[in-house]
Amino acid sequence: MTAIIRKPDTLDKLKILSADAQYDLACACGSTKDEHRHRGADGKWIYPVTLANGGRASIFKILLSNVCSNDCKYCPLRQDMNIRRCTLQTEETVRLFLDYYNRKKVFGIFISSGVIGTPDNTAERINAIARVLRYRHRFKGYIHLKVIPGSSTAAIEEAVSLASSVSLNIETPGADNLAKLSNKKDYLADIIEPMKRISQMTARGNRYERVHQTTQFIVGAAEEDDRQIIRYMGGLYDRLHLNRIYFSAYQQGLGAADLPAEQTLQNPKEILTREHRLYQVDFLMRKYGFKDSEILFDEKGRLSLDKDPKEIWADNHPERFPIDINRADKFQLLRVPGLGLVSVNRILKQRQFAKIRRIQDIAKPNKRLNKATQYLKF
Numbered sequence: 417m418t419a420i421i422r423k424p425d426t427l428d429k430l431k432i433l434s435a436d437a438q439y440d441l442a443c444a445c446g447s448t449k450d451e452h453r454h455r456g457a458d459g460k461w462i463y464p465v466t467l468a469n470g471g472r473a474s475i476f477k478i479l480l481s482n483v484c485s486n487d488c489k490y491c492p493l494r495q496d497m498n499i500r501r502c503t504l505q506t507e508e509t510v511r512l513f514l515d516y517y518n519r520k521k522v523f524g525i526f527i528s529s530g531v532i533g534t535p536d537n538t539a540e541r542i543n544a545i546a547r548v549l550r551y552r553h554r555f556k557g558y559i560h561l562k563v564i565p566g567s568s569t570a571a572i573e574e575a576v577s578l579a580s581s582v583s584l585n586i587e588t589p590g591a592d593n594l595a596k597l598s599n600k601k602d603y604l605a606d607i608i609e610p611m612k613r614i615s616q617m618t619a620r621g622n623r624y625e626r627v628h629q630t631t632q633f634i635v636g637a638a639e640e641d642d643r644q645i646i647r648y649m650g651g652l653y654d655r656l657h658l659n660r661i662y663f664s665a666y667q668q669g670l671g672a673a674d675l676p677a678e679q680t681l682q683n684p685k686e687i688l689t690r691e692h693r694l695y696q697v698d699f700l701m702r703k704y705g706f707k708d709s710e711i712l713f714d715e716k717g718r719l720s721l722d723k724d725p726k727e728i729w730a731d732n733h734p735e736r737f738p739i740d741i742n743r744a745d746k747f748q749l750l751r752v753p754g755l756g757l758v759s760v761n762r763i764l765k766q767r768q769f770a771k772i773r774r775i776q777d778i779a780k781p782n783k784r785l786n787k788a789t790q791y792l793k794f
């Protein structure tokens with residue numbers, strides 16, 4: 417008897433593809449590391465996000481296809497994995513998204529994809545959706561497009577011209593590390609050069625300066641250490657002016673059969689803590705004025721798993737403390753362990769009216785504020 421295999425309909429495809437889309441975090445989904453992994457109640461393709469103004473909204477996040485001709489060893493979609501493959505068509509995706517958008521369920525769309533044949537074929541499919549939305553449906557809202565490593569400059573330029581933000585995943589710091597993970601991707605030609613082109617197009621004063629560029633590191637798959645990742649982060653922020661960097665802890669057992677055990681961190685809890693520490697460093701660099709050269713590591717180039725990186729920096733710089741809570745500027749205050757943006761803004765506001773004499777003048781003491789008092793002078 418011949419088994420009849422039903423072709424997946426749109427809903428089947430959405431279910432299959434949204435399960436696979438969860439590994440790609442380089443989007444506006446969430447402002448904290450955990451929010452990236454949350455999905456909305458309306459379907460696993462709807463993700464809650466925090467907007468720049470602090471408000472909440474949802475985004476339609478979809479993997480166009482889980483077909484892939486690449487061989488990234490950490491990825492459950494790589495070509496030799498035996499999984500059910502499917503691809504959404506352009507009109508199907510546009511219809512689906514507009515249905516959610518017109519019902520005000522989502523404010524924008526995030527589109528990524530495995531490599532369907534060639535990078536340019538894939539880029540054309542991704543761009544086609546954005547083109548139809550922008551030109552036929554006059555959609556002016558948020559579109560995030562994944563840039564496929566190895567796609568042509570023309571395809572990349574079209575993506576930038578259509579998108580609100582684009583991302584190309586750097587995956588790992590340096591060509592040597594990438595060679596451990598993929599035989600097909602060329603670090604300079606397929607990843608770094610396209611990132612540079614995007615950064616030129618979106619530089620301040622240029623036509624596409626409104627377009628954001630983000631990227632993502634896979635953490636713990638290539639024996640890379642934190643020092644290497646953080647040095648690359650410094651370059652990506654300072655020289656290529658990226659808007660945001662995301663981190664995805666390598667998840668063992670999801671298609672990593674070829675990764676040697678010594679190449680990966682074995683303890684899943686450790687690797688999630690490491691991902692968390694990298695997000696903390698990212699915050700220090702983007703919001704608190706830290707440079708990558710100020711971050712401290714152990715002799716193996718690792719961040720501490722036990723203490724947060726700001727506290728380690730402060731404890732290694734006793735000459736900088738205590739600082740005067742009534743005189744220090746914003747960035748000096750932000751270097752105090754236990755003080756975040758909210759408490760620093762409160763201090764700056766409060767001292768316009770009166771001298772701060774004790775921590776209770778700012779807020780009810782808690783564990784974090786109590787820690788901060790050790791580094792402050794009143």
Ligand code: SF4
Pocket residue numbers: 484485486487488491492493494495529530531
């Ligand atoms: S290009 Fe690599 S990371 Fe992306 S879907 Fe294909 S195998 Fe996975």
